[in-house]
Amino acid sequence: EAGVAQSPRYKIIEKRQSVAFWCNPISGHATLYWYQQILGQGPKLLIQFQNNGVVDDSQLPKDRFSAERLKGVDSTLKIQPAKLEDSAVYLCASSPSSYYEQYFGPGTRLTVT
């Protein structure tokens, strides 16, 4: 079974630029999560989707971050404009439903200069 796929793996941008990350969850997984992991810290949930609906986006900085999951499969996370403090690894995870353990992708390492 293929795991969670993410791209790109690495991205370097200048502050005030925009960037987008893509995630393809495990086939059949209804729940999709985006986490932000700052160096030396544990992952922090940004947004959770159940199919194509948002369940929790309470920690998403909505003035600059946006995410969508069209058709309830792939998802895109966008940052516009980026700030230096957005430098982190962005992890995507999926699970069959919100009651099960989450399976994580390899992450996208973002560096904002």
Added chain:
Amino acid sequence: AQKVTQAQTEISVVEKEDVTLDCVYETRDTTYYLFWYKQPPSGELVFLIRRNSFDEQNEISGRYSWNFQKSTSSFNFTITASQVVDSAVYFCALRPTIQGAQKLVFGQGTRLTINP
């Protein structure tokens, strides 16, 4: 409020030693799940175990074992006869079982280095 504390930031041991990673959690929920994940240098979080708050039995899986003590709000992880491949950052996480949002709350992680 939900909180997970992993007081050990870094641990370094020699191969074949046993090592225990501590995890203490705080929650007001009566039912919840606890997890351990491993994050090797490749960056991908690997699921290790899930434990329901009603199940306090210790679990062993090969060289890995977990000690869940609800009375002290701890969920410690022990690696027996450690190997170099065990080197990684290990995260303990907490999740309530209420319907709806199922947010995982992670600890800060413990960086484990196994030296040959």
